[in-house]
Amino acid sequence: MNYLYHLYIEFLAKHGIPQFWGDITFYIIPLSIIFCALLVIVLALVLAERKLLGFFTQRKGPNRVGLWGILQTIADAFKLLCKENITPKGVNVFLFNLAPALIFVPVMVVLGLIPYSAEFTFMDFRTNILIYVVFAGFPLLCILLGGWASNNKYSLIGAIRNTAQVLAYELPIAFTVLSIIALSSSMNLREITLAQSSSAGIFGWFWVPCILGLIIMFISMLAELNRCPFDLPEAESELICGYNTEYSGMRFAMFYLSEYGMLFANALFIAILFFGGYLSPFGKYLSPMIFPETVGGIMIYFEQVCWLLLKSFLIIFVVIWVRATLPRMASFDLLKFSWTVLLPISIFNFLLMVIIKYTGGIYA
Amino acid sequence: MTELKLNLGPQHPSTHGVLRLILELEGEKILSCEPDIGYLHRGMEKMAEKLSYIQYLPTVDRIDYLAGFFYSELFCRTVEKALEIELSDRVRAIRVMMLELNRIASHLLWTGAFLMDLGAVSPFFYAFREREMILKYFEKITGQRMMNNYFVFGGVRRDVFDLDDVDEFLKILTPKLKDYENLITENPIFLQRTKGKGVLEPELALNNSITGPNLRASGVGIDFRKNDSLYCGFYHEPVVLKGKDAWARYKARIEEMRMSGCIVRQALEYLRKDEPLKQKLVNPLKMRLPAGEFLSEIEAPRGLARCYIKSIGEDKPYRLKWRTGSYYAVNLLKKLLKGAYLNDAIAIAGSLDIILPEVDK
Amino acid sequence: MLKGIKYTLLSMFTVFKHLFKKPVTLEYPEKRITPPEQFRGKPVVEGCIKCGTCIKVCPSGAIKIEGDEFKIDLNKCIFCGNCQYYCPKKAIKLGGEYELATEDINGLELTYSTEEGVNVTSSVEQTTRLAQEEGVNVTSSVEQTTRLAQEGDVNVTSSVEQTTRLAQEGEGE
Numbered sequence: 001m002n003y004l005y006h007l008y009i010e011f012l013a014k015h016g017i018p019q020f021w022g023d024i025t026f027y028i029i030p031l032s033i034i035f036c037a038l039l040v041i042v043l044a045l046v047l048a049e050r051k052l053l054g055f056f057t058q059r060k061g062p063n064r065v066g067l068w069g070i071l072q073t074i075a076d077a078f079k080l081l082c083k084e085n086i087t088p089k090g091v092n093v094f095l096f097n098l099a100p101a102l103i104f105v106p107v108m109v110v111l112g113l114i115p116y117s118a119e120f121t122f123m124d125f126r127t128n129i130l131i132y133v134v135f136a137g138f139p140l141l142c143i144l145l146g147g148w149a150s151n152n153k154y155s156l157i158g159a160i161r162n163t164a165q166v167l168a169y170e171l172p173i174a175f176t177v178l179s180i181i182a183l184s185s186s187m188n189l190r191e192i193t194l195a196q197s198s199s200a201g202i203f204g205w206f207w208v209p210c211i212l213g214l215i216i217m218f219i220s221m222l223a224e225l226n227r228c229p230f231d232l233p234e235a236e237s238e239l240i241c242g243y244n245t246e247y248s249g250m251r252f253a254m255f256y257l258s259e260y261g262m263l264f265a266n267a268l269f270i271a272i273l274f275f276g277g278y279l280s281p282f283g284k285y286l287s288p289m290i291f292p293e294t295v296g297g298i299m300i301y302f303e304q305v306c307w308l309l310l311k312s313f314l315i316i317f318v319v320i321w322v323r324a325t326l327p328r329m330a331s332f333d334l335l336k337f338s339w340t341v342l343l344p345i346s347i348f349n350f351l352l353m354v355i356i357k358y359t360g361g362i363y364a
Numbered sequence: 365m366t367e368l369k370l371n372l373g374p375q376h377p378s379t380h381g382v383l384r385l386i387l388e389l390e391g392e393k394i395l396s397c398e399p400d401i402g403y404l405h406r407g408m409e410k411m412a413e414k415l416s417y418i419q420y421l422p423t424v425d426r427i428d429y430l431a432g433f434f435y436s437e438l439f440c441r442t443v444e445k446a447l448e449i450e451l452s453d454r455v456r457a458i459r460v461m462m463l464e465l466n467r468i469a470s471h472l473l474w475t476g477a478f479l480m481d482l483g484a485v486s487p488f489f490y491a492f493r494e495r496e497m498i499l500k501y502f503e504k505i506t507g508q509r510m511m512n513n514y515f516v517f518g519g520v521r522r523d524v525f526d527l528d529d530v531d532e533f534l535k536i537l538t539p540k541l542k543d544y545e546n547l548i549t550e551n552p553i554f555l556q557r558t559k560g561k562g563v564l565e566p567e568l569a570l571n572n573s574i575t576g577p578n579l580r581a582s583g584v585g586i587d588f589r590k591n592d593s594l595y596c597g598f599y600h601e602p603v604v605l606k607g608k609d610a611w612a613r614y615k616a617r618i619e620e621m622r623m624s625g626c627i628v629r630q631a632l633e634y635l636r637k638d639e640p641l642k643q644k645l646v647n648p649l650k651m652r653l654p655a656g657e658f659l660s661e662i663e664a665p666r667g668l669a670r671c672y673i674k675s676i677g678e679d680k681p682y683r684l685k686w687r688t689g690s691y692y693a694v695n696l697l698k699k700l701l702k703g704a705y706l707n708d709a710i711a712i713a714g715s716l717d718i719i720l721p722e723v724d725k
Numbered sequence: 726m727l728k729g730i731k732y733t734l735l736s737m738f739t740v741f742k743h744l745f746k747k748p749v750t751l752e753y754p755e756k757r758i759t760p761p762e763q764f765r766g767k768p769v770v771e772g773c774i775k776c777g778t779c780i781k782v783c784p785s786g787a788i789k790i791e792g793d794e795f796k797i798d799l800n801k802c803i804f805c806g807n808c809q810y811y812c813p814k815k816a817i818k819l820g821g822e823y824e825l826a827t828e829d830i831n832g833l834e835l836t837y838s839t840e841e842g843v844n845v846t847s848s849v850e851q852t853t854r855l856a857q858e859e860g861v862n863v864t865s866s867v868e869q870t871t872r873l874a875q876e877g878d879v880n881v882t883s884s885v886e887q888t889t890r891l892a893q894e895g896e897g898e
Contacts, residue, residue: 059489229483325486327479327482327484328483329553332705332707
């Protein structure tokens with residue numbers, strides 16, 4: 001980041017613009033990078049899910065639009081753009097339109113917090129992780145807004161149920177994050193990544209001591225995202241319609257795409273907390289061996305981004321795999337599962353991590 | 365909370381058909397349920413009074429589109445009873461093989477649809493893939509995949525051939541059923557959704573004329589194939605479970621598929637003997653049923669099915685009546701859904717295996 | 726609890742196995758299946774003696790014999806095969822053509838000739854054959870009759886009229 005910042009200031013200085021303007025406008029560059037990457041990745045994720053679900057059930061996914069169906073999501077988004085934006089009678093127009101607009105805010109903020117490599121970290125505060133946890137629960141607010149503003153009792157019931165579900169699964173996430181903080185003694189995502197580099201290579205990452213935490217985090221992530229097997233608010237549209245009943249056209253697309261954006265962000269988060277972030281599993285990086293001396297130094301940073309993305313895509317694969325397998329959980333069982341099973345285990349896990357930290361070993 | 369009247373409308377994302385349930389809810393609990401049927405009424409019974417017997421035969425397949433062979437066989441059986449025709453052994457073996465293959469296909473589709481209701485998307489496609497093999501075989505022999513029109517009064521339209529296809533299907537049936545057991549039967553989420561839900565006591569079932577796998581999963585071992593002259597030599601014992609809930613009904617159907625596989629294997633062995641096909645067919649243009657009332661029954665995949673024909677000596681029936689299994693299951697919904705939660709309503713309604721064309725005829 | 730975990734993992738593994746099997750999708754319309762021999766598709770009539778058996782066994786009344794013309798209304802036909810099974814001369818056959826959707830509702834009334842010595846029987850088939858001989862790419866009989874009529878600069882009213890006219894202009898059959 002610093003490097004990029006200095007480049008930018010030098011570039012502006014050459015053209016005679018004072019540093020003051022550079023300071024203010026600098027953050028447009030990383031913002032636009034994240035935004036473009038997010039759009040591409042979300043579109044690719046929607047298609048990947050449909051194709052993977054097809055392969056799990058012995059059929060091909062969409063393969064008519066573009067080669068291997070690559071343009072399918074673009075066609076779907078275009079179709080949704082062309083639909084009429086209906087605003088039902090009696091809704092609170094401001095909040096009704098605000099909810100889908102706000103839903104992309106947490107996605108963008110969260111993507112800025114993540115250390116993509118040792119150099120590409122956009123927001124490097126000392127307490128990164130706290131901001132992450134707060135913003136991961138933000139879509140809940142937008143869903144409540146949308147559900148209430150729809151002037152439809154079924155949407156309200158759906159939104160309230162969703163709230164109960166998300167709140168129930170926030171606590172296990174909080175305790176699991178606490179246990180990781182205990183292990184790495186830092187609240188900064190970049191330092192957590194660095195704390196996982198040790199001589200044991202792949203077994204020095206935090207998934208080995210904290211395997212319970214990994215499972216709890218994975219299940220809670222599915223619940224936060226309203227994904228199968230916890231997708232009752234979405235799929236109950238046969239009985240009581242979910243929060244996005246009254247949304248049509250592009251507004252529906254915003255809710256839908258933001259879900260995949262949060263999926264990507266959560267997968268990155270798990271990769272950083274448990275699987276070593278941008279660290280290579282071999283301990284050393286491959287680019288100095290492939291590229292010549294000078295370029296190799298810089299290519300390491302791109303390689304780190306590749307490792308991080310690879311790990312998060314593997315996690316997304318497992319998420320889609322779970323979707324193809326398990327049926328839906330009913331709402332009361334959902335809440336019971338979280339409060340009676342996940343919460344005690346996550347507290348126990350936290351204590352276990354504290355003990356492991358104090359007994360030393362490679363995780364000290 | 366005040367009472368809410370909710371329409372589980374005629375259009376469902378799940379594949380029950382056009383059934384409308386008018387539910388009265390208080391919060392999450394269902395207070396009362398009123399089924400509203402008739403969206404698929406085609407006038408099958410009235411139509412029979414205008415068409416001759418041979419003209420009515422192709423339309424009988426459409427009473428239950430998933431079990432077309434059963435109703436075709438039922439109609440042929442009633443007419444054969446009236447005309448006192450006896451079937452030869454080979455014809456019986458062909459009919460039994462086709463019927464049991466159709467039963468497997470029907471139960472497979474039910475499994476896929478039930479799990480789709482509950483949210484799992486893969487078993488639906490796996491079930492259809494197995495079903496495809498059966499339907500391909502039907503197409504080879506009879507000419508069409510579903511509305512086959514294969515049975516005639518006195519026999520079948522043509523002899524079977526290519527029996528190796530059935531053999532291949534039977535070879536993959538057992539491992540695939542094991543796959544379903546691994547995937548679904550003990551899955552903790554599936555258990556949570558179906559165990560203890562929709563408990564059907566044996567007295568309630570018998571008082572409401574429930575038959576078929578629904579009854580056998582409640583512990584009552586009534587199976588109408590036992591005393592059926594068509595199944596003589598091919599059938600042994602009914603599948604009885606004691607669970608009484610939706611899970612037991614699911615398990616009963618899986619076990620029935622296994623048993624049907626055994627019956628098909630037995631029929632196949634008989635058919636491989638390759639005797640010539642001897643059948644006494646009726647001339648459709650000169651066919652007249654003697655005056656009187658004739659009744660016969662068969663164990664269809666969804667329960668007992670009966671056909672009643674009243675004839676006054678013409679070439680058309682005077683009155684025809686069908687008794688189908690799903691009709692009573694819809695009536696049972698009124699009692700089973702009372703006091704259940706809304707989430708479970710779909711699981712319970714799905715586990716009873718209701719097909720609307722059977723209900724509305 | 727442990728049993729739950731074991732069965733969840735088992736079900737996930739069962740689904741995972743399917744990732745490595747070949748997809749069973751058939752990419753229609755690039756790849757089509759040829760239906761088997763017994764398939765009941767579009768009826769074709771040749772060598773009818775006008776006995777009327779098929780009319781008596783048809784459930785929906787789709788068959789009509791008027792003079793020398795044998796008419797089948799595909800709107801009413803349910804493809805049951807009764808006519809094929811009970812025809813004494815095996816004149817009517819339900820063949821293997823199943824792509825019968827058309828934009829012209831009159832195109833669904835098939836007319837066959839019961840005269841002796843006439844080879845090609847259906848108006849639709851005749852139009853197709855003529856169009857293929859003329860070297861025009863055929864997609865639907867209606868389209869093609871329209872195209873032929875436009876190329877021949879003739880006013881189009883119904884496909885039957887046109888076929889007759891084309892036959893007279895063409896090979897005179």
